[in-house]
Amino acid sequence: MNHxxxxxxxxxxxxxxxxxxxxxxxxxxxxxxxxxxxxxxxxMLLLAVLIVATIIGTLYESSLDAKVARAYxxxxxxxxxWLLLLALNLVVSALSRMPWKxxxxxxLLTHLGIIVILTGAWIGxxxxxxxxxxxxxxxxxxxxxxxxxxxxxVMEDERTGKAIPFEIIKREPTPQKPWHLMTTSSDxxxxxxxxxxxxxxxxxxxxxxxxxxxxxxALHISLATAMMNQxxxxxxxxDESPHNTFSLxxxxxxxxxxxxxxxxxxxAAASKPSGDVEAVxxxxxxxxxxNSPNDQIGKALKGGSSGAKxxxxxxxxxxxxxxxVEYQGKTEAFDVASxxxxxxxxxxxxxxxxxxxxxxxxxxxxGKPMSVSDEPNNPAVLVTLRGHVTPVSEPQLPLSQTGENxxxxxxxxxxxxxxxxxxxxxxxxxxxxxxxxxQPLPTGWADWKLTCDQxxxxxxxxxxxxxxxxxxxxxxxxxxxxxxxxxxxNTNVEQWIPLGWQISVATEPKPIQIGYGYKQQPxxxxxxxxxxxxxxxxGSDTPAGFKSTVTITDMQDQSVTGQCWMNHPISFPDSWxxxxxxxxxxxxxxxxxPENLSQSTVQILRDPGWGLKWIGxxxxxxxxxxxxxxxxxxxxxxxxxxKGAKSKRKHPQPSPVEV
Numbered sequence: 001m002n003h004x005x006x007x008x009x010x011x012x013x014x015x016x017x018x019x020x021x022x023x024x025x026x027x028x029x030x031x032x033x034x035x036x037x038x039x040x041x042x043x044m045l046l047l048a049v050l051i052v053a054t055i056i057g058t059l060y061e062s063s064l065d066a067k068v069a070r071a072y073x074x075x076x077x078x079x080x081x082w083l084l085l086l087a088l089n090l091v092v093s094a095l096s097r098m099p100w101k102x103x104x105x106x107x108l109l110t111h112l113g114i115i116v117i118l119t120g121a122w123i124g125x126x127x128x129x130x131x132x133x134x135x136x137x138x139x140x141x142x143x144x145x146x147x148x149x150x151x152x153x154v155m156e157d158e159r160t161g162k163a164i165p166f167e168i169i170k171r172e173p174t175p176q177k178p179w180h181l182m183t184t185s186s187d188x189x190x191x192x193x194x195x196x197x198x199x200x201x202x203x204x205x206x207x208x209x210x211x212x213x214x215x216x217x218a219l220h221i222s223l224a225t226a227m228m229n230q231x232x233x234x235x236x237x238x239d240e241s242p243h244n245t246f247s248l249x250x251x252x253x254x255x256x257x258x259x260x261x262x263x264x265x266x267x268a269a270a271s272k273p274s275g276d277v278e279a280v281x282x283x284x285x286x287x288x289x290x291n292s293p294n295d296q297i298g299k300a301l302k303g304g305s306s307g308a309k310x311x312x313x314x315x316x317x318x319x320x321x322x323x324x325v326e327y328q329g330k331t332e333a334f335d336v337a338s339x340x341x342x343x344x345x346x347x348x349x350x351x352x353x354x355x356x357x358x359x360x361x362x363x364x365x366x367g368k369p370m371s372v373s374d375e376p377n378n379p380a381v382l383v384t385l386r387g388h389v390t391p392v393s394e395p396q397l398p399l400s401q402t403g404e405n406x407x408x409x410x411x412x413x414x415x416x417x418x419x420x421x422x423x424x425x426x427x428x429x430x431x432x433x434x435x436x437x438x439q440p441l442p443t444g445w446a447d448w449k450l451t452c453d454q455x456x457x458x459x460x461x462x463x464x465x466x467x468x469x470x471x472x473x474x475x476x477x478x479x480x481x482x483x484x485x486x487x488x489x490n491t492n493v494e495q496w497i498p499l500g501w502q503i504s505v506a507t508e509p510k511p512i513q514i515g516y517g518y519k520q521q522p523x524x525x526x527x528x529x530x531x532x533x534x535x536x537x538x539g540s541d542t543p544a545g546f547k548s549t550v551t552i553t554d555m556q557d558q559s560v561t562g563q564c565w566m567n568h569p570i571s572f573p574d575s576w577x578x579x580x581x582x583x584x585x586x587x588x589x590x591x592x593x594p595e596n597l598s599q600s601t602v603q604i605l606r607d608p609g610w611g612l613k614w615i616g617x618x619x620x621x622x623x624x625x626x627x628x629x630x631x632x633x634x635x636x637x638x639x640x641x642x643k644g645a646k647s648k649r650k651h652p653q654p655s656p657v658e659v
Contacts, residue, residue: 113620304391
């Protein structure tokens with residue numbers, strides 16, 4: 001046989017071998033679409049894009065917000081499609097190896113594990129539960145879970161309503177580009193046309209007809225100070241808590257029904273000392289102002305007042321000044337800058353002093369002290385005095401329910417609509433009298449003067465909201481809100497809806513109720529707060545930890561009581577089957593309110609895909625272990641392969657029988 005015959009024979013052999021191999025593959029595996037989804041190149045592309053997307057999502061979450069990462073990456077339609085393509089690629093790739101052999105075991109296990117993990121993640125996201133619940137002691141059990149997703153609730157009546165997801169992430173609504181929300185059954189078009197991160201919400205009562213005899217008396221007050229060049233105003237509703245109270249932080253104004261004469265006698269009896277006064281532990285907070293050295297404002301926090309006089313002097317732009325303390329005829333001085341935040345004994349006295357805070361340009365905003373600039377226009381300090389002393393008896397101030405002395409102005413409206421007042425201040429003591437509209441009343445709190453300028457005999461609550469002129473994250477009265485428009489023909493009604501509020505929009509024939517808040521979901525279990533404990537560091541008031549005692553009850557009235565604290569959740573129902581399947585509710589301590597120890601917020605989590613994630617992880621690890629650490633072929637196959645290799649080297653040309 002010549003060389004040409006040998007070459008022809010070799011080519012014919014290769015063609016015959018390829019044809020035989022191709023004919024052994026099922027037709028459905030030879031399909032172009034099937035081969036595309038089974039290709040390694042598609043798998044590399046899918047994995048590369050998912051890795052890059054995950055990195056970007058992590059950066060979004062750390063630098064912006066978790067909601068932004070979810071909106072653009074994890075919950076985006078394209079990301080879900082990409083995961084679906086990955087799962088399809090894994091399934092088709094596994095099917096491309098059919099009929100499966102023993103050496104395919106590791107490959108199949110790895111692919112199966114990833115598919116099971118993806119399935120568990122999808123189930124958890126679809127039917128999982130995650131949210132918080134704020135509980136109060138002595139309140140009935142609650143099953144309303146609050147989810148961190150904002151919604152607009154539109155209701156035409158009490159029986160029908162629709163919750164519309166409303167997250168401001170990609171684009172805010174505007175009048176030019178509104179968000180259409182829904183069309184009601186009465187053909188009102190509801191749209192969002194504006195959004196504000198900070199709304200100022202004020203109670204401005206709506207005056208009712210005097211003939212109705214409904215509602216409560218409403219009084220508009222203004223408080224002005226020349227020293228701070230500041231004016232505050234508010235509406236008060238008589239006996240309608242909390243709208244009957246206006247707080248300056250330093251002092252409080254209250255509006256009640258009745259007469260000041262009766263209150264004066266009761267307060268005088270309550271504050272009158274009996275017998276000799278003995279030394280007690282006192283704690284007293286004092287505000288002192290450089291511009292008005294004789295108008296300090298003091299508040300006895302415990303035991304009474306020490307009678308010490310506090311002055312702030314020698315303040316400049318470079319120097320925070322000096323605090324002078326005059327007690328029992330002796331004067332001591334303390335440098336503000338070096339003493340700020342420190343507790344220092346006052347020489348030759350049983351008192352100690354702490355300069356809590358310094359403000360170069362003091363103002364009162366939303367009941368809290370603040371500085372409006374760094375210039376020393378109105379310097380002020382807050383000083384706390386503590387010690388075991390005999391409290392002074394004058395002036396006598398009424399006591400609150402907590403035993404604290406009160407700087408308070410109480411305004412009364414009698415049945416004949418006359419106004420009287422009772423005033424308590426450290427400077428003036430207790431006084432009372434008749435109050436006339438538009439007549440300023442000195443309060444004795446620094447140089448603050450109060451004026452009543454409007455009175456409604458019959459009024460009801462009514463709130464107005466508008467974007468804040470000076471937005472701030474520290475203002476508790478400011479909240480985000482949505483501007484909603486209801487349209488019907490040529491009629492348009494617009495209303496700001498603050499977060500957490502439900503507003504009645506004046507539509508015809510009946511008003512539509514629109515609320516803006518967080519999504520709520522009823523649970524099959526209810527929770528009741530039995531107790532809340534705060535552990536303190538030894539020797540201080542600094543919290544070391546906190547725990548909630550909670551009773552959980554299901555729909556079959558089966559209940560369990562447990563405690564949860566940091567990294568120690570309560571599981572309900574606490575059985576291995578429910579835990580493994582992910583059908584257990586995990587109740588964890590989330591947050592607490594230092595000003596209300598009867599309140600606790602817990603996080604509730606349930607992930608029905610939890611078990612599949614664990615199973616998938618174990619299967620995938622087993623597959624990887626099989627691929628890299630177990631021999632893919634049995635020994636006899638390896639021996640046969642070696643023998644075949646030697647035979648091929650010995651007989652390079654195949655015989656017709658071998659072909």
